[in-house]
Amino acid sequence: MFSLSLLLLCVPLVSSMPRMHNHHVRTLDTAPLSGQYGSVNVGQYSLLNNLWGEHDAASGSQTSQITSMEGSTIAWTTNWTWTGGSQVKSFANIQLNTGINQQLSAFSSMPSAWQWSQSNTGAVVADVAYDLFTSDTAGGSNVNEIMIWLANVNSGPISAVYNAQGQAVPIVTNISLEGYTWNLYSGSNGYNQVYSFLLTSGIAESFQGDIYPFLSYLIDNEGMSSSQYLTTAQAGTEATSGTAIFTTSAYNLSIN
Ligand SMILES: *[C@@H]1O[C@H](CO)[C@@H](O)[C@H](O)[C@H]1NC(C)=O
Numbered sequence: 001m002f003s004l005s006l007l008l009l010c011v012p013l014v015s016s017m018p019r020m021h022n023h024h025v026r027t028l029d030t031a032p033l034s035g036q037y038g039s040v041n042v043g044q045y046s047l048l049n050n051l052w053g054e055h056d057a058a059s060g061s062q063t064s065q066i067t068s069m070e071g072s073t074i075a076w077t078t079n080w081t082w083t084g085g086s087q088v089k090s091f092a093n094i095q096l097n098t099g100i101n102q103q104l105s106a107f108s109s110m111p112s113a114w115q116w117s118q119s120n121t122g123a124v125v126a127d128v129a130y131d132l133f134t135s136d137t138a139g140g141s142n143v144n145e146i147m148i149w150l151a152n153v154n155s156g157p158i159s160a161v162y163n164a165q166g167q168a169v170p171i172v173t174n175i176s177l178e179g180y181t182w183n184l185y186s187g188s189n190g191y192n193q194v195y196s197f198l199l200t201s202g203i204a205e206s207f208q209g210d211i212y213p214f215l216s217y218l219i220d221n222e223g224m225s226s227s228q229y230l231t232t233a234q235a236g237t238e239a240t241s242g243t244a245i246f247t248t249s250a251y252n253l254s255i256n
């Protein structure tokens with residue numbers, strides 16, 4: 001869950017379209033991405049294929065592509081298949097590029113909608129999640145990672161404490177936020193603190209709500225500093241093993 005995708009913040013914008021035809025229509029780049037760090041910029045977002053852990057796989061691949069963009073609402077698909085290893089292989093995601101690198105105290109809402117589905121084949125270990133990072137400085141190294149899991153498929157969060165059965169033990173249970181009930185887990189991934197909000201049951205394939213209350217919960221209850229900078233805001237399918245087709249029919253996120 002240590003995301004190397006920050007490296008991609010430096011990817012230049014795609015070159016502007018030829019001006020031979022003066023159409024006032026945005027040309028959508030729907031080309032499939034399958035390279036380890038393949039990416040494409042669309043409006044305020046980037047689609048990042050992000051196979052950061054593929055070295056842990058015996059074999060596998062992942063392909064992602066944009067399917068539509070309407071206003072600030074984007075759609076994309078990712079298919080992946082991974083065998084071997086027990087670590088995360090990939091995190092295909094949509095990254096928000098507008099409004100980040102502000103201190104948490106400088107904004108107060110992150111409205112989002114995310115309608116998605118994932119068809120899993122065979123023994124799948126995966127999650128579907130928002131993944132945010134904060135830092136002491138704008139664009140600085142990761143201090144906190146905040147994950148909001150909308151699905152847990154035979155996986156589990158990073159945790160400092162496990163029970164005798166090997167299951168992660170939450171630090172807080174039954175937190176009501178944005179219409180769902182969550183357990184909060186805490187631990188280190190070796191690089192940064194990780195807070196993970198997991199649904200107490202079920203999955204949320206049609207999430208609509210504000211992401212900021214998850215941050216304010218940590219500020220109010222877990223000592224996270226509101227002077228931290230939000231450096232990364234991504235959402236996608238985090239794959240460890242198995243085969244799946246992930247489809248997002250509508251996703252949007254903004255910072256206000
Ligand atoms: C994903 O879809 C592409 C076509 O877009 C196909 O070539 C590829 O084999 C698929 N990969 C997986 C892992 O399903």
Ligand SMILES: *[C@@H]1O[C@H](CO)[C@@H](O)[C@H](O)[C@H]1NC(C)=O
Pocket residue numbers: 071072073112113250251252254
């Ligand atoms: C985000 O998507 C939802 C659901 O598709 C939609 O109702 C909402 O208006 C969108 N928000 C923005 C800011 O486009």
Ligand SMILES: *[C@@H]1O[C@H](CO)[C@@H](O)[C@H](O)[C@H]1NC(C)=O
Pocket residue numbers: 173174
């Ligand atoms: C959390 O909610 C569940 C379901 O209502 C309940 O069984 C459980 O006791 C609650 N846990 C705590 C610590 O209150």
